[in-house]
Amino acid sequence: MSPLLSVDDLARQYPVAMSGGQRRLLHAVDGVSFTLAAGRTLGIVGESGCGKSTAAKLVLGLLPATRGAIAFEGEPVTATRDRAWRALRRRMQMVHQDPLAALDRRLPVGEQVVEPLTIHGLEAGQDARQQKALALFEAVGLRPDLFQRYPHELSGGQRQRVVLARALVLGPSLLVCDEPISALDVSVAAQVINLLQDLQARFGMAYLFISHDLKVVRQIADEVAVMYLGRIVEQGPPEALFHAPTHPYTEALVSAVPTPLRGTRERIILQSDPPNPVERPGGCAFHPRCPRAIARCREETPALRQVADGRLAACHLVPSMAAPVPVAA
Numbered sequence: 001m002s003p004l005l006s007v008d009d010l011a012r013q014y015p016v017a018m019s020g021g022q023r024r025l026l027h028a029v030d031g032v033s034f035t036l037a038a039g040r041t042l043g044i045v046g047e048s049g050c051g052k053s054t055a056a057k058l059v060l061g062l063l064p065a066t067r068g069a070i071a072f073e074g075e076p077v078t079a080t081r082d083r084a085w086r087a088l089r090r091r092m093q094m095v096h097q098d099p100l101a102a103l104d105r106r107l108p109v110g111e112q113v114v115e116p117l118t119i120h121g122l123e124a125g126q127d128a129r130q131q132k133a134l135a136l137f138e139a140v141g142l143r144p145d146l147f148q149r150y151p152h153e154l155s156g157g158q159r160q161r162v163v164l165a166r167a168l169v170l171g172p173s174l175l176v177c178d179e180p181i182s183a184l185d186v187s188v189a190a191q192v193i194n195l196l197q198d199l200q201a202r203f204g205m206a207y208l209f210i211s212h213d214l215k216v217v218r219q220i221a222d223e224v225a226v227m228y229l230g231r232i233v234e235q236g237p238p239e240a241l242f243h244a245p246t247h248p249y250t251e252a253l254v255s256a257v258p259t260p261l262r263g264t265r266e267r268i269i270l271q272s273d274p275p276n277p278v279e280r281p282g283g284c285a286f287h288p289r290c291p292r293a294i295a296r297c298r299e300e301t302p303a304l305r306q307v308a309d310g311r312l313a314a315c316h317l318v319p320s321m322a323a324p325v326p327v328a329a
């Protein structure tokens, strides 16, 4: 069966002006490939600026790709806003970090859940649309009396639930969640994650779940891709990846998370901030920060390839590494 979403060699560059009037290309996403099956969750992690949001916008057809191909439900995704694009966009919805920015401050939240149904001509009549929106309100755990409230009258968690109801009312098969909980308090964030899991079990949509919070990704994802400077450097099932990372960058990310994710691992402090993607280091882009770098790393770019346990990694040392030692959680 073909996957719900398949992304092949996706790239996006931005021209940027440098000091002195020079123009250079910034490689925000640079040759990313993955597939996502219906009803499953792919987590994407990596430091700020590594290209996660750009990848999300490309998948949703909100931004044209410089290179590569995206197929969703067997159809090519482009950023040309025609009929086919609108039909596809109904089936793939987005939830991002700031629900207040995503909502219209002048409209009661219930109306904002009804609105997509009206725009897409779904459900005959206002009553049916209202009923459908109320059912989604209930599904995301909002009381019906909040239907007439305005966004500023709700809490951050309630607003993110409204955004979810509005995304789900169209019956999408894919939800792209870009840092959906990073603006929420820890306890509210945990509730929203549980809700996302419940909604997936109930409605069966797939998630592309972007976060810099490894613990959350471990909880929610079936598969995790670790990005560094626009590329996937390691990919695999969360338990394996977080308990026994093979790529030194994943190892450093995991080691920065307090136990239990870190286990007995030493914290690896990465030297310096990620380099500017306009001046991407040659060879392995991670080499200036990598505690394990060897001479070859400066010269040769490691390809992402299959390593143990159905995992992928892009590191010259991985084949020669001893089998990763599991660390108890």
Ligand SMILES: Nc1ncnc2c1ncn2[C@@H]1O[C@H](COP(=O)(O)OP(=O)(O)O)[C@@H](O)[C@H]1O
Pocket: 014, 015, 016, 026, 027, 028, 046, 047, 048, 049, 050, 051, 052, 053, 054, 055, 277
């Ligand atoms: N419109 C843009 N013009 C120029 N550079 C951009 C633009 N959008 C993003 N970038 C750059 O692309 C890189 C990836 O950004 P982004 O995808 O937002 O990363 P992330 O979501 O992982 O933090 C960053 O270096 C960012 O500065």
Ligand code: SF4
Pocket: 247, 248, 249, 284, 285, 286, 287, 288, 290, 291, 292, 293, 294, 297, 302, 314, 315, 316, 317
């Ligand atoms: S290829 Fe070299 S620099 Fe890159 S992650 Fe592996 S050891 Fe580090």
Ligand SMILES: [Mg+2]
Pocket: 052, 053, 054, 178
């Ligand atoms: Mg982002």
